[in-house]
Amino acid sequence: MSQVKENDTVKVHYTGKLKDGKIFDSSKDGEPLEFTLGQGTLIPGFEKAVMDMKVNDKKTVDISVTEAYGDVREELFHKVENEQLPEELKPEVGLGLVSKDAQGNEHQFRIIEVDNDHVIVDGNHPLAGQELVFDLELVDIK
Numbered sequence: 001m002s003q004v005k006e007n008d009t010v011k012v013h014y015t016g017k018l019k020d021g022k023i024f025d026s027s028k029d030g031e032p033l034e035f036t037l038g039q040g041t042l043i044p045g046f047e048k049a050v051m052d053m054k055v056n057d058k059k060t061v062d063i064s065v066t067e068a069y070g071d072v073r074e075e076l077f078h079k080v081e082n083e084q085l086p087e088e089l090k091p092e093v094g095l096g097l098v099s100k101d102a103q104g105n106e107h108q109f110r111i112i113e114v115d116n117d118h119v120i121v122d123g124n125h126p127l128a129g130q131e132l133v134f135d136l137e138l139v140d141i142k
Helices: 044-050
Strands: 009-018 023-026 033-036 058-063 077-081 096-100 106-114 118-122 132-141
Touching: 009 044, 044 058, 044 132
Parallel strands: none
Antiparallel strands: 009 023, 009 033, 009 132, 058 132, 077 118, 096 106, 106 118
C-alpha cells in the first residue's frame, strides 16, 4: 500500500480543534479536503502530518503555533478613523473588512474594538497564536 509523499494529491477528512477541545472546522459532514502536498496551500504542520500516511490511516496531531498560523503580530493591528470607513458601514466588533493596498492586493481585517471616532482592526489570521489539534483520516491518494 502506498504512502503519501511530496507532490501527491490527497483527500483527507479532518477535524480541527483548539487545545481546549473547541472545534473550529471539520470536513466530517461534507466532502474531504483535497490538496496537493508541497504547494504551500495549507499550514506546514498539516502537510507534515499527512506525509507518510496510508489510505484509511487515522491519527491525531498537535500543531505548534509556528507550524500553524504563527504568532500574533502587533504590526497587523491598525487604528482606522471612522471617516476612512465606507459611510454605509456600521462598525461592530467581529465584522470583517477588506482593504486594498497601492498594488491592488487585498488584505483581510477584523474589527476588534469600536470607539466613537475610530475602530481598531486586526489583520492577523483568526487562529494566529494558537496551538492546534487535528484529527486526520486519509481517504485517498491520487
